[in-house]
Amino acid sequence: MTRYNIINGVSVPFTAEENAQRDADEKAWNDGAAERNISALRIERNAKLAETDHYGLSDQTMTDDMSTYRQALRDITKTYSSLDEVKWPEKP
Numbered sequence: 001m002t003r004y005n006i007i008n009g010v011s012v013p014f015t016a017e018e019n020a021q022r023d024a025d026e027k028a029w030n031d032g033a034a035e036r037n038i039s040a041l042r043i044e045r046n047a048k049l050a051e052t053d054h055y056g057l058s059d060q061t062m063t064d065d066m067s068t069y070r071q072a073l074r075d076i077t078k079t080y081s082s083l084d085e086v087k088w089p090e091k092p
Contacts, residue, residue, distance in 0.1 A: 037082040044083060045076050052091070065092035 003014040003022060014022065052070055055062040062070075072089035080086040 034081060037084075038077060040083050041077060041080060041086060044086075045073050048088070048091075049073050063092065068092075 003019060004011040005014065005018070006012075049070060052066060054060060055066050055070075069089050069092055076086065076088075
């Protein structure tokens with residue numbers, strides 16, 4: 001596959017150095033996919049935990065079901081690594 005730069009409206013093929021740099025950039029991006037997936041999963045998980053944080057206040061009593069739900073949320077990254085595959089626990 002030939003890559004091109006557009007310079008002053010003219011397509012100019014990449015040099016060998018530009019191709020090598022682009023290959024390295026693409027590899028770095030692909031190598032980081034797992035970390036980006038787990039990060040997105042944690043962000044969603046943290047939002048779901050935040051929705052139930054008020055149950056942990058001293059003037060509230062947290063039910064066993066809610067404790068179980070919150071623990072399942074905290075453990076979600078042990079089972080799943082992507083938002084595409086996750087099956088969220090059901091909120092009581």
